[in-house]
Amino acid sequence: MNEMLLQIDGKEVKASEGMTILEAARSVGISIPTLCHHEKLNPYGACRICTVEVEAGGRTNFVPACIYPAASGLVVRTRSEKIDKTRKMILELMLSHAPDAPALKDLAKEYGADRDRFEKEPSFCILCGLCVRYCAEVKKKSAVGFIDRGPNREINFIPEIASKECWNCKECFPLCPTSYLQTAYHLTEALAFPSSSFLRTRLRGTPMLGA
Amino acid sequence: MARINSPAELEEFRKDIISKKDPNRPCIAVCTGTGCLALGAANVVAAFKEEIEKQKLQSKVDVVDIRETGCPGFCERGPIIVIYPEEICYLQVQPGDAKEIIFETILGKKIIDRLLYVDLTADKKVVHESEIPFYKNQKRLLLGNNIKIDPKSIDDYLALGGYSALVKALFHLTPEQVLELVKNSKLRGRGGAGFLTGVKWEFARRSPDKTKYVIVNADEGDPGAFMDRALLEGNPHAVLEGLIIGAYAIGSHEGYFYVRQEYPLAVKNIGIAIKQAEEYGFVGKNILGSGFDFTIKVHQGAGAFVCGEETALLMSLEGKPGEPRPRPPYPAVKGLWGKPTNINNVETWANVPLIIKNGSDFLTSIGTEGSKGTKIFSLVGKVNNTGLVEVPMGITLRDIIYKVGGGIPGGKKFKAVQTGGPSGGCIPEEFLDIQVDFDELAKVGAIMGSGGMIVMDEDTCMVDVARYFLNFLTDESCGKCTPCREGIRQMLKILTNISKGRGREGDIELLEELARTTGDASLCALGRTAPNPVLSTIRYFRDEYEAHIKDKRCPAYVCKELISYYIDPDKCQACMICLRKCPAEAIDGGKNRIHIIDQNKCTKCGTCFEVCPSRFGAVTRLSGEPVPPPFPEEKRTIVRKSKDK
Numbered sequence: 001m002n003e004m005l006l007q008i009d010g011k012e013v014k015a016s017e018g019m020t021i022l023e024a025a026r027s028v029g030i031s032i033p034t035l036c037h038h039e040k041l042n043p044y045g046a047c048r049i050c051t052v053e054v055e056a057g058g059r060t061n062f063v064p065a066c067i068y069p070a071a072s073g074l075v076v077r078t079r080s081e082k083i084d085k086t087r088k089m090i091l092e093l094m095l096s097h098a099p100d101a102p103a104l105k106d107l108a109k110e111y112g113a114d115r116d117r118f119e120k121e122p123s124f125c126i127l128c129g130l131c132v133r134y135c136a137e138v139k140k141k142s143a144v145g146f147i148d149r150g151p152n153r154e155i156n157f158i159p160e161i162a163s164k165e166c167w168n169c170k171e172c173f174p175l176c177p178t179s180y181l182q183t184a185y186h187l188t189e190a191l192a193f194p195s196s197s198f199l200r201t202r203l204r205g206t207p208m209l210g211a
Numbered sequence: 212m213a214r215i216n217s218p219a220e221l222e223e224f225r226k227d228i229i230s231k232k233d234p235n236r237p238c239i240a241v242c243t244g245t246g247c248l249a250l251g252a253a254n255v256v257a258a259f260k261e262e263i264e265k266q267k268l269q270s271k272v273d274v275v276d277i278r279e280t281g282c283p284g285f286c287e288r289g290p291i292i293v294i295y296p297e298e299i300c301y302l303q304v305q306p307g308d309a310k311e312i313i314f315e316t317i318l319g320k321k322i323i324d325r326l327l328y329v330d331l332t333a334d335k336k337v338v339h340e341s342e343i344p345f346y347k348n349q350k351r352l353l354l355g356n357n358i359k360i361d362p363k364s365i366d367d368y369l370a371l372g373g374y375s376a377l378v379k380a381l382f383h384l385t386p387e388q389v390l391e392l393v394k395n396s397k398l399r400g401r402g403g404a405g406f407l408t409g410v411k412w413e414f415a416r417r418s419p420d421k422t423k424y425v426i427v428n429a430d431e432g433d434p435g436a437f438m439d440r441a442l443l444e445g446n447p448h449a450v451l452e453g454l455i456i457g458a459y460a461i462g463s464h465e466g467y468f469y470v471r472q473e474y475p476l477a478v479k480n481i482g483i484a485i486k487q488a489e490e491y492g493f494v495g496k497n498i499l500g501s502g503f504d505f506t507i508k509v510h511q512g513a514g515a516f517v518c519g520e521e522t523a524l525l526m527s528l529e530g531k532p533g534e535p536r537p538r539p540p541y542p543a544v545k546g547l548w549g550k551p552t553n554i555n556n557v558e559t560w561a562n563v564p565l566i567i568k569n570g571s572d573f574l575t576s577i578g579t580e581g582s583k584g585t586k587i588f589s590l591v592g593k594v595n596n597t598g599l600v601e602v603p604m605g606i607t608l609r610d611i612i613y614k615v616g617g618g619i620p621g622g623k624k625f626k627a628v629q630t631g632g633p634s635g636g637c638i639p640e641e642f643l644d645i646q647v648d649f650d651e652l653a654k655v656g657a658i659m660g661s662g663g664m665i666v667m668d669e670d671t672c673m674v675d676v677a678r679y680f681l682n683f684l685t686d687e688s689c690g691k692c693t694p695c696r697e698g699i700r701q702m703l704k705i706l707t708n709i710s711k712g713r714g715r716e717g718d719i720e721l722l723e724e725l726a727r728t729t730g731d732a733s734l735c736a737l738g739r740t741a742p743n744p745v746l747s748t749i750r751y752f753r754d755e756y757e758a759h760i761k762d763k764r765c766p767a768y769v770c771k772e773l774i775s776y777y778i779d780p781d782k783c784q785a786c787m788i789c790l791r792k793c794p795a796e797a798i799d800g801g802k803n804r805i806h807i808i809d810q811n812k813c814t815k816c817g818t819c820f821e822v823c824p825s826r827f828g829a830v831t832r833l834s835g836e837p838v839p840p841p842f843p844e845e846k847r848t849i850v851r852k853s854k855d856k
């Protein structure tokens with residue numbers, strides 16, 4: 001394995017090929033907040049709370065630490081005024097959906113995020129995809145997936161699979177950073193009203209499947 | 212047609228095609244690009260064919276050829292025909308004109324004045340295509356051939372020297388030399404980011420893997436843009452030739468066209484082109500006997516804007532949801548199915564044969580320091596000559612809008628030009644003299660993008676424009692990452708509120724803050740560039756935002772919630788025109804009774820304002836001020852002083 005040397009918050013950090021900035025930082029005890037990240041799952045880079053500043057080749061860029069590969073010569077900053085502002089804003093955007101989620105409240109305190117900055121639209125879901133990815137990658141069932149896109153994106157159980165697989169599993173519930181009630185709700189709905197939920201999946205489909 | 216097995220055979224064959232074409236034989240080229248087709252070009256073609264049949268029967272030999280071509284760009288005046296060899300250009304041709312054209316122009320060698328372009332500035336009629344100001348001020352390296360060839364005919368392309376660049380590359384240059392030529396030409400990608408094409412090719416070439424892919428990005432999802440469409444529909448072999456040459460330079464043996472299915476004609480024509488190229492031996496195994504193999508497939512996208520983003524395009528090609536992937540790894544390292552992949556825009560590929568054939572200096576001699584060659588724009592909006600224009604890099608915006616575009620219709624004032632598609636920026640009058648290239652546009656807060664250019668006049672509300680584009684982007688965001696999905700959504704909400712008169716102090720600052728987070732932290736360039744329409748309109752038209760927020764006033768009288776129509780009782784002549792035309796039946800009045808608009812019924816469609824005779828000018832628009840109370844009933848009767856009393 002190739003050893004690499006990069007700098008994180010002024011510290012020289014050793015990393016091996018295939019490591020992300022997040023892993024390299026954690027290996028020396030530098031903490032970076034995450035929400036959609038999970039050790040057992042492939043990096044996803046969706047919530048962007050782990051955004052850090054990276055300097056490479058004379059350019060500074062904001063990148064998600066959880067998915068950005070560590071590389072020799074990178075200069076990484078995990079806290080700065082700009083980073084903190086960005087994280088604050090991302091939190092405020094999420095809080096409009098899940099204002100009482102403990103994980104968000106803790107982070108909000110740290111970054112001074114105002115839970116009332118944006119109008120409440122409680123969907124309870126921040127679309128971190130932990131449930132979706134856990135079910136697909138670890139359980140290999142894909143009983144829950146995303147439907148629709150943009151602001152209409154939401155998670156949805158696929159009734160045919162869920163009705164067979166979910167009652168005895170429910171391992172995704174505790175992964176949910178906001179409140180697994182939402183997950184449970186969707187599950188219940190899928191099981192209790194397979195046709196309506198099925199219809200919704202069908203009607204709204206996944207229009208982005210460019211195939 | 213048998214396979215062509217060597218350059219010598221190709222030249223032989225080319226000579227043969229050319230010798231069979233009589234350059235003096237009349238030919239009517241009819242644009243059957245999508246724009247002209249929509250204007251009835253198919254009927255025009257049918258009328259010509261019918262007329263020619265009649266001629267053949269009645270008399271002599273057949274006198275003229277008909278060529279159905281791709282789009283030459285002047286969509287505003289379609290259906291367009293050009294008659295060769297004289298290059299006579301007729302505009303807005305109708306099926307009913309066919310007979311006259313055959314008799315007068317083809318047989319009688321006379322010009323039909325009525326169908327010519329009228330140059331109002333010089334007060335004269337223009338006969339030849341190249342003399343029409345719209346064309347005269349362009350440099351049509353890529354689009355110029357569209358009217359000269361039938362896109363379904365590979366022989367037409369060959370007659371114009373087609374595939375000679377491929378021969379040169381395969382037989383006279385090493386892949387490294389091809390790469391060097393493209394690098395030296397300083398060609399930058401035409402799909403948006405303007406990345407140096409040669410450098411990108413080199414990354415893919417250097418990636419250590421036997422399997423590599425090359426892809427033509429023909430997703431073209433910007434509203435109002437149709438440059439790539441016109442190239443694929445009108446001259447597909449040029450793009451194909453560029454792709455094969457690129458594959459050779461990169462060391463790829465498989466290529467894809469990713470075309471949106473909403474482009475049926477493009478899909479069809481590129482399919483025909485590939486089939487013909489296969490038959491001739493320009494695609495497939497051992498191309499022209501060179502030993503180089505290359506196959507191509509066409510993939511139809513379902514039409515999501517984000518699928519034009521290269522990593523989302525790859526996902527879509529792999530049959531997955533079109534969500535962008537994080538970079539790095541870049542496609543040049545890990546692209547389609549994990550293999551090194553080079554993706555270029557249609558127009559980028561179309562430049563390649565020109566560079567190989569004419570050398571890199573050919574491109575570097577045109578344009579500015581940082582941007583070489585030409586760029587195709589789809590010029591739309593409040594401009595006289597809507598259409599596709601190809602101009603040298605470095606031309607000013609003013610020249611594009613006024614010389615090529617013919618200025619603003621209806622004597623209105625120019626307000627802004629938006630470049631770069633939905634995530635482009637709005638450029639005001641004061642910057643009309645900047646040179647159009649990748650870097651100058653970026654300096655003023657816009658982008659080149661893929662070449663959308665929307666002209667706006669004084670009747671455009673800039674808050675509404677920002678709202679419109681953000682609305683598009685909200686719909687088209689894939690929704691995966693928070694800053695893009697939520698940031699754009701919140702910006703749209705604020706803009707909508709402002710345009711409805713619910714704007715609040717601090718909204719502009721909040722927009723700027725949201726724009727920063729969305730622009731910095733989003734996964735792909737959709738989110739990262741989404742703030743452009745907001746930031747550029749705030750930067751140049753802040754006063755309009757403030758008028759909406761503070762005075763609840765829309766200076767351009769666009770935002771319906773902020774405007775009212777009012778009939779000035781001193782000016783109203785009770786002519787009943789507005790009363791009759793009002794679709795909402797919101798106008799009360801009668802003969803000799805001064806009209807009044809019922810504000811509760813009024814839908815603010817503006818019809819009354821438009822139809823009120825200008826000599827009265829009684830209907831006015833109000834914004835930011837209350838509507839005066841209704842005129843007292845007893846004063847509403849107009850007593851006319853009659854002359855004979």
Ligand SMILES: Cc1cc2nc3c(=O)[nH]c(=O)nc-3n(C[C@H](O)[C@H](O)[C@H](O)COP(=O)(O)O)c2cc1C
Binds near residue numbers: 520521736
């Ligand atoms: C939201 C979005 C949409 C895009 N759409 C297109 C497109 O329709 N066509 C295109 O060529 N490039 C598009 N791009 C740019 C591509 O990601 C990529 O940069 C381009 O295809 C590279 O080709 P070039 O180097 O020849 O420009 C888009 C980018 C984004 C972010």
